[in-house]
Amino acid sequence: MSMIKIENLTFSYPTSYDNIFEDVSFQIDTDWKLGFVGRNGRGKTTFLNLLLGKYEYSGKISASVLFDYFPYEVADKSLLTEEVLQNICPSAEEWELMRELSYLETASDVLWRPFETLSNGEQTKVLLAALFLNEGHFLLIDEPTNHLDARARELVAAYLKKKKGYILVSHDRYFLDGCVDHILSINKADIEVQGGNFSSWLADFERRQDSEKSQNERLKKDINRLSQSAKRTSTWSARVEASKSGAYDKGYVGHKAAKMMKRSKAIEARQQQAIKEKSELLKNVETTKELKICPLAYHSDTLASFSNVSICYDGHTVCAPVTFNIKRGDRIAIDGRNGSGKSSLLKALTGAPVGYTGTVTTGAGVIISYVPQDTSHLHGTLAEFADENNIDETLFKSILRKMNFDRIQFEKDIRDFSGGQKKKTLIAKSLCDRAHLYVWDEPLNFIDVYSRIQIEQLIKHFSPTMIFVEHDRAFREAVATEVVIL
Numbered sequence: 001m002s003m004i005k006i007e008n009l010t011f012s013y014p015t016s017y018d019n020i021f022e023d024v025s026f027q028i029d030t031d032w033k034l035g036f037v038g039r040n041g042r043g044k045t046t047f048l049n050l051l052l053g054k055y056e057y058s059g060k061i062s063a064s065v066l067f068d069y070f071p072y073e074v075a076d077k078s079l080l081t082e083e084v085l086q087n088i089c090p091s092a093e094e095w096e097l098m099r100e101l102s103y104l105e106t107a108s109d110v111l112w113r114p115f116e117t118l119s120n121g122e123q124t125k126v127l128l129a130a131l132f133l134n135e136g137h138f139l140l141i142d143e144p145t146n147h148l149d150a151r152a153r154e155l156v157a158a159y160l161k162k163k164k165g166y167i168l169v170s171h172d173r174y175f176l177d178g179c180v181d182h183i184l185s186i187n188k189a190d191i192e193v194q195g196g197n198f199s200s201w202l203a204d205f206e207r208r209q210d211s212e213k214s215q216n217e218r219l220k221k222d223i224n225r226l227s228q229s230a231k232r233t234s235t236w237s238a239r240v241e242a243s244k245s246g247a248y249d250k251g252y253v254g255h256k257a258a259k260m261m262k263r264s265k266a267i268e269a270r271q272q273q274a275i276k277e278k279s280e281l282l283k284n285v286e287t288t289k290e291l292k293i294c295p296l297a298y299h300s301d302t303l304a305s306f307s308n309v310s311i312c313y314d315g316h317t318v319c320a321p322v323t324f325n326i327k328r329g330d331r332i333a334i335d336g337r338n339g340s341g342k343s344s345l346l347k348a349l350t351g352a353p354v355g356y357t358g359t360v361t362t363g364a365g366v367i368i369s370y371v372p373q374d375t376s377h378l379h380g381t382l383a384e385f386a387d388e389n390n391i392d393e394t395l396f397k398s399i400l401r402k403m404n405f406d407r408i409q410f411e412k413d414i415r416d417f418s419g420g421q422k423k424k425t426l427i428a429k430s431l432c433d434r435a436h437l438y439v440w441d442e443p444l445n446f447i448d449v450y451s452r453i454q455i456e457q458l459i460k461h462f463s464p465t466m467i468f469v470e471h472d473r474a475f476r477e478a479v480a481t482e483v484v485i486l
Helices: 044-051 081-088 094-103 108-112 120-132 150-161 173-177 198-242 250-280 342-350 382-388 393-402 407-411 419-432 449-462 473-479
Strands: 003-011 021-029 033-038 058-062 066-070 137-142 166-169 182-186 191-195 302-313 322-327 331-335 356-362 368-371 437-441 466-469 482-485
Touching: 003 044, 021 058, 021 191, 033 044, 033 198, 044 137, 044 166, 066 120, 081 094, 081 108, 081 120, 094 108, 094 120, 108 120, 120 137, 120 150, 150 173, 173 198, 173 473, 182 198, 302 342, 322 482, 331 342, 331 473, 342 356, 342 368, 342 437, 342 466, 368 419, 382 393, 382 407, 382 419, 393 407, 393 419, 419 437, 419 449, 449 473
Parallel strands: 033 166, 033 182, 066 137, 137 166, 331 466, 331 482, 368 437, 437 466
Antiparallel strands: 003 021, 003 058, 182 191, 302 322, 302 356
């Protein structure tokens, strides 16, 4: 057991005037299992990179452990998986690798397959297993659940629960509860560490938020009162100074004015200091604004139907045939293991060229709004994106502001956004669409917890007709009216 100490850490990117971290200090135990949470764009991945020594900073980071980062970058994916893992953990024996893989319910024969032939889920599991075999290393695990199905998430959570010594960035509430014993949270004004799982941290956080919001209203009133008082004091002293003009005894009036001016300036200084002190108390209040969606009403009860549909890859069916209808008000979740054809099922509905047997039918004139899983195609400014997609730029940016986008993001190239910000861009575009049916493919990948809850509340309030793939169990349970399993 040892400590990782962060002292007076301040950091900003060379191209930015704003500090991402400012005079931050805390410490963590290397035996802890830390869940790392915070809004998109707050600097979670940046902080991990600072621990890895990738950037220059002011302050001090002291640690007696080596850091490993997940996802590990595999330079040559054509190598056998065993060769890849030997490069990661050269001192590990083959039987140790096989033991770790068995804990993750992954067949040991993956070791003798080219790494590039493994599914995303298999790659995640084997890389985690290898990294944990580097004894004495502290793991920085960044978003391991993306592209993992529900069962794989349960396995990885159970695996991590048996381990120790890591920081885990994740926004999946059930996943965090299943494997962490401390929460490291990036707030608006600081970073704090708290013992317990995510649910206990969230309950405490919400209690403090409610208290701070009440205090916020009182402070705003106090600040307004002090500001008005300071303004009156400043006006009063200016009038006294002006009274010297035309006075019979200018020396007397001037002395009196100077004395009153000095007194008023002292009062004004105390008022301004009080305003500053009270304003600083408001910095950690998190707010989520209500989102809106305006779905189109469809003339018929059934918008689309699947009849004995099986998805095919390279001529081979990968799932048993499914039959179901999408009716007005339905919010259908598609569930199944990685590789079972979930994304392809959604693409078939949009008319994309995917292989399948059976029949997919959409009603006449049904307008679909689609959120793809992949964000790699995004580029250009938000204004350019809005223009290309024929959506109202003002409405689009207003939705992003409600999803915690800073105005400075509006001028950046979308390629420079964080993963969560890219997903929010696609969701905001979909919320601008006037559609009968919303088709969302893993919309919550990388998106912070606050925004996930915000989107849940939106869907429950406006009840759009939807079909979606999403492995976040809490989200699925909150919004789905039906689950179709492949």
